[in-house]
Amino acid sequence: MDSEIISRLKEAVGSDYVITDEEKARPFLIDWTKRFRGRAVVVRPGSTEEVSRVMAIAYDTRTPVVPQSGGTTLVGGSIPDDSGRAILLSLGRMNKVEEIDTGNDTVTVQAGLILEQLHRAVEEKGRFFPLSFGAQGSAQIGGALATNAGGTAVLRYGNMRDLCLGLEVVLPDGRVMTALRGLRKDNTGYDLKQLFIGSEGTLGVITRAVLKLFPIPRGRQTALVGIPDLESSVKLLDRVKAAAGSELTGFELIQRKCIERVAEQLPGVELPGPVDDCPWWILAELSSQAEQGASLEAILAEAFEAGEVANAYLAQSLSDSEAFWRIRESIPEADASVGNNLHNDVSLKISLIPEFLEVTVKRLYEAYPWLDPSLYGHLGDGNIHFNIGSIPSNLAFENEEGIRRITYEEVVKRNGSISAEHGIGQLKRGHFLALKDPLELEIMERISRAIDPRGIMNPGKLLADRKD
Amino acid sequence: MDSEIISRLKEAVGSDYVITDEEKARPFLIDWTKRFRGRAVVVRPGSTEEVSRVMAIAYDTRTPVVPQSGGTTLVGGSIPDDSGRAILLSLGRMNKVEEIDTGNDTVTVQAGLILEQLHRAVEEKGRFFPLSFGAQGSAQIGGALATNAGGTAVLRYGNMRDLCLGLEVVLPDGRVMTALRGLRKDNTGYDLKQLFIGSEGTLGVITRAVLKLFPIPRGRQTALVGIPDLESSVKLLDRVKAAAGSELTGFELIQRKCIERVAEQLPGVELPGPVDDCPWWILAELSSQAEQGASLEAILAEAFEAGEVANAYLAQSLSDSEAFWRIRESIPEADASVGNNLHNDVSLKISLIPEFLEVTVKRLYEAYPWLDPSLYGHLGDGNIHFNIGSIPSNLAFENEEGIRRITYEEVVKRNGSISAEHGIGQLKRGHFLALKDPLELEIMERISRAIDPRGIMNPGKLLADRKD
Numbered sequence: 001m002d003s004e005i006i007s008r009l010k011e012a013v014g015s016d017y018v019i020t021d022e023e024k025a026r027p028f029l030i031d032w033t034k035r036f037r038g039r040a041v042v043v044r045p046g047s048t049e050e051v052s053r054v055m056a057i058a059y060d061t062r063t064p065v066v067p068q069s070g071g072t073t074l075v076g077g078s079i080p081d082d083s084g085r086a087i088l089l090s091l092g093r094m095n096k097v098e099e100i101d102t103g104n105d106t107v108t109v110q111a112g113l114i115l116e117q118l119h120r121a122v123e124e125k126g127r128f129f130p131l132s133f134g135a136q137g138s139a140q141i142g143g144a145l146a147t148n149a150g151g152t153a154v155l156r157y158g159n160m161r162d163l164c165l166g167l168e169v170v171l172p173d174g175r176v177m178t179a180l181r182g183l184r185k186d187n188t189g190y191d192l193k194q195l196f197i198g199s200e201g202t203l204g205v206i207t208r209a210v211l212k213l214f215p216i217p218r219g220r221q222t223a224l225v226g227i228p229d230l231e232s233s234v235k236l237l238d239r240v241k242a243a244a245g246s247e248l249t250g251f252e253l254i255q256r257k258c259i260e261r262v263a264e265q266l267p268g269v270e271l272p273g274p275v276d277d278c279p280w281w282i283l284a285e286l287s288s289q290a291e292q293g294a295s296l297e298a299i300l301a302e303a304f305e306a307g308e309v310a311n312a313y314l315a316q317s318l319s320d321s322e323a324f325w326r327i328r329e330s331i332p333e334a335d336a337s338v339g340n341n342l343h344n345d346v347s348l349k350i351s352l353i354p355e356f357l358e359v360t361v362k363r364l365y366e367a368y369p370w371l372d373p374s375l376y377g378h379l380g381d382g383n384i385h386f387n388i389g390s391i392p393s394n395l396a397f398e399n400e401e402g403i404r405r406i407t408y409e410e411v412v413k414r415n416g417s418i419s420a421e422h423g424i425g426q427l428k429r430g431h432f433l434a435l436k437d438p439l440e441l442e443i444m445e446r447i448s449r450a451i452d453p454r455g456i457m458n459p460g461k462l463l464a465d466r467k468d
Numbered sequence: 469m470d471s472e473i474i475s476r477l478k479e480a481v482g483s484d485y486v487i488t489d490e491e492k493a494r495p496f497l498i499d500w501t502k503r504f505r506g507r508a509v510v511v512r513p514g515s516t517e518e519v520s521r522v523m524a525i526a527y528d529t530r531t532p533v534v535p536q537s538g539g540t541t542l543v544g545g546s547i548p549d550d551s552g553r554a555i556l557l558s559l560g561r562m563n564k565v566e567e568i569d570t571g572n573d574t575v576t577v578q579a580g581l582i583l584e585q586l587h588r589a590v591e592e593k594g595r596f597f598p599l600s601f602g603a604q605g606s607a608q609i610g611g612a613l614a615t616n617a618g619g620t621a622v623l624r625y626g627n628m629r630d631l632c633l634g635l636e637v638v639l640p641d642g643r644v645m646t647a648l649r650g651l652r653k654d655n656t657g658y659d660l661k662q663l664f665i666g667s668e669g670t671l672g673v674i675t676r677a678v679l680k681l682f683p684i685p686r687g688r689q690t691a692l693v694g695i696p697d698l699e700s701s702v703k704l705l706d707r708v709k710a711a712a713g714s715e716l717t718g719f720e721l722i723q724r725k726c727i728e729r730v731a732e733q734l735p736g737v738e739l740p741g742p743v744d745d746c747p748w749w750i751l752a753e754l755s756s757q758a759e760q761g762a763s764l765e766a767i768l769a770e771a772f773e774a775g776e777v778a779n780a781y782l783a784q785s786l787s788d789s790e791a792f793w794r795i796r797e798s799i800p801e802a803d804a805s806v807g808n809n810l811h812n813d814v815s816l817k818i819s820l821i822p823e824f825l826e827v828t829v830k831r832l833y834e835a836y837p838w839l840d841p842s843l844y845g846h847l848g849d850g851n852i853h854f855n856i857g858s859i860p861s862n863l864a865f866e867n868e869e870g871i872r873r874i875t876y877e878e879v880v881k882r883n884g885s886i887s888a889e890h891g892i893g894q895l896k897r898g899h900f901l902a903l904k905d906p907l908e909l910e911i912m913e914r915i916s917r918a919i920d921p922r923g924i925m926n927p928g929k930l931l932a933d934r935k936d
Contacts, residue, residue: 101819102706103818104817104820105706106817147655148659150653156714158630159653161659171907175907177907177908180883181884181885183815183816183850183888184622184815184849184850184851185618185622185850185885185889186815186885186888187615187887187888187890187891188886188887188892188904189666189900189904189909189930189931190663190666190667191629191665191666194663195658195662195663197659198658199658215709215713217713238570238571238573242757244757244758245682245685245714245756245757246624246714246757247757288713289711289712289713289714289762290712290713290756290758290761290762290763294758295758347651347652347653347654349569349571349574349650349651350571350572350573350652351569351572352572378653381653382572382651382652382653383653415648416649416651417653418656419655420654421653422655423655424655424656424657432656432657436657437645439639439643440660441657443639443658443919444657444660446918447663447915447918447919450915450917451911451914451915462657463657
């Protein structure tokens with residue numbers, strides 16, 4: 001990078017916060033899956049004002065900017081290319097909880113705040129922020145917004161888009177759009193924050209946000225439920241929704257083999273009993289504010305009578321609940337211990353999932369008789385982690401393109417999504433550009449040009465390279 | 469309009485559905501508040517394909533297009549100007565429920581479907597569509613989406629934006645963007661439907677939608693609660709949310725005078741008892757799927773101990789509940805019977821509402837000692853119908869600009885919204901353009917130009933006239 005740009009950046013944020021030393025910059029320039037690496041000057045602004053100055057310099061000099069918060073994306077969305085031309089804009093110093101408003105049930109935060117620290121801060125005020133996922137000890141709010149993060153509480157509370165009431169964004173030219181109103185209703189023109197949420201850093205830099213808070217849930221009922229076949233999963237979901245409504249907070253589908261593998265590979269994780277009598281299992285959870293809500297036991301008894309349920313373990317204590325969730329959350333680790341697999345993160349209309357799973361697995365077995373799928377996911381959201389491995393695992397990775405092609409073909413045929421919650425970034429860009437409706441891609445590109453006319457925001461991610 | 473354009477339109481949709489006769493066109497060209505009138509050729513397509521043909525003709529000939537569904541907007545959003553140059557595109561013939569998917573809890577509808585007919589169709593399948601407001605017997609889904617409609621169930625279920633999973637939109641050049649995926653999670657690029665929802669017909673024509681469905685709620689508890697002062701309203705809301713969580717479905721703030729006026733003016737509406745002991749009242753409702761949920765009576769007893777509640781009438785039956793809601797819903801009619809008032813539809817952070825009401829009413833009284841405000845609204849959403857009348861009512865209307873200026877100044881000072889749910893249209897366009905952040909307006913205009921480069925979509929509404 002031009003030394004004049006570097007000295008302007010140092011003037012903008014202070015020379016301590018412009019990192020050109022390769023050794024010191026390295027942690028910012030490799031993603032945590034170790035698949036993506038790049039080169040860039042790392043700039044660490046401490047305020048919106050400083051982000052604004054950095055963007056004005058980038059705009060003026062047509063320097064690409066890659067925004068980065070926690071860096072826990074699985075798709076290489078916050079890693080620059082290896083040209084060394086880009087600014088890696090790290091938001092991590094902007095990590096404050098600015099205001100918790102219990103009357104409005106909102107919190108105003110800076111983009112670099114770590115998700116787990118937000119959880120703690122609002123819990124001290126008797127409030128609950130529901131976004132939750134494995135990487136919450138590292139992931140930051142700005143990135144969670146930029147990727148519209150999902151996680152385990154989407155069924156009840158929605159994803160990051162649903163949890164955000166206002167944003168402050170620094171535009172590509174350095175001007176600051178402050179729309180931190182924190183209103184639940186506001187029909188004054190286009191809802192601009194919706195554009196930036198989920199745009200993967202390609203339209204501007206999110207610097208602050210107003211987020212919704214909720215009361216801390218009290219009652220909690222959890223069960224691990226064996227079902228006779230895949231069709232029963234959708235019938236049971238329907239039944240639980242009708243009986244429990246918004247108290248339903250978790251409904252995870254798990255292939256029997258995944259549970260057995262957890263028990264085999266991770267001796268610390270205990271099963272509540274044998275699971276070999278059912279091919280598929282459901283981890284269901286209700287939670288409510290009321291002392292007495294719907295009874296999960298009674299709902300399951302009715303489902304048993306109707307033949308939708310063949311076996312069920314009900315948690316008798318909070319520690320039982322946690323043990324059941326530990327089984328679900330340990331599946332990736334158990335899979336990794338036998339050689340890992342190709343991760344897919346697809347979504348479909350819930351009603352199509354049983355048929356999708358049967359047809360796609362059958363097609364894959366016909367092409368690759370040696371494969372070893374690991375199937376589980378958030379059935380209540382229509383989101384399946386359709387992971388395909390093999391033993392030994394190299395067979396699956398050597399056939400990555402063919403396996404993904406068959407999987408995505410079946411997803412697209414059913415109007416599904418090839419990325420339910422992880423985003424596109426670098427990893428899925430080729431498939432995304434090939435499979436997405438060309439008219440939708442054209443409109444995305446028009447919006448990108450309207451907001452980022454010089455094309456400096458996170459190039460090489462999500463959208464195609466501009467041809468001008 | 470040029471006769472060649474008219475004959476092309478007749479070819480596109482059939483000559484029966486192109487109305488040039490002024491008498492026959494009139495019902496489409498006056499809004500139901502009788503405040504806005506215009507002139508246009510009325511075109512009534514019967515399919516997406518026909519909408520596409522009409523838009524292609526409009527694009528080719530640079531003819532303005534004003535989309536219209538139920539025509540129940542309060543702000544003149546679907547009425548053309550009086551130049552006679554425009555096409556009034558009425559969606560009313562496209563009124564089908566295409567598919568109810570109980571497994572996915574979604575319904576696919578055409579844009580001209582009347583809201584009340586949607587309610588009935590999904591109830592027959594054991595499902596509930598929560599959007600509900602006074603005009604639901606005329607309002608159509610396309611308009612409800614284009615204006616991001618709100619209503620009485622927003623607190624629990626969100627507004628139209630939250631209820632929509634997919635859209636089909638005919639773009640200004642006639643191409644059809646079909647994004648009817650019905651997925652609850654989909655992070656593949658910008659969420660384009662968010663742009664069209666709430667854009668008031670300025671970006672494209674919504675022709676079909678996939679909407680979320682819910683189980684039909686069972687238990688219902690309603691109370692009319694007297695509070696000692698405005699501050700108690702926010703404390704009580706906080707308490708009910710903590711105790712009942714998502715079971716809280718209604719929390720309406722009502723000035724005592726509004727209730728008394730209903731009783732005086734509308735002899736058919738009965739009060740459950742005297743209301744003169746409290747200056748403000750809350751209509752609170754819980755509903756749940758479970759047989760036993762949170763107890764509203766127990767929550768109110770605790771609030772009484774804490775001094776947040778001074779009196780309360782608990783509904784003892786479904787007909788009591790309905791009688792309580794009838795009081796709330798009769799306020800506009802009672803106001804109208806004493807001469808009506810200037811309607812304002814503002815929103816603020818909930819925590820700011822008590823102070824906003826006190827300060828703004830005081831300022832207004834200082835300027836206009838004769839005024840007679842009628843204050844009520846969806847406190848749980850931060851949305852107040854801040855209506856200002858006078859007796860006789862002409863005094864308020866003669867001072868419209870001054871009254872609105874003071875009101876909006878106080879709203880904007882607190883980062884609130886001058887249109888919580890009714891939109892901008894023609895009525896509020898001047899205030900909107902004067903008060904909205906110029907940078908946000910600039911981005912809206914850039915988006916408008918990116919999607920509608922020829923500026924043919926609903927000109928004269930929402931955004932400023934283009935200067936080119």
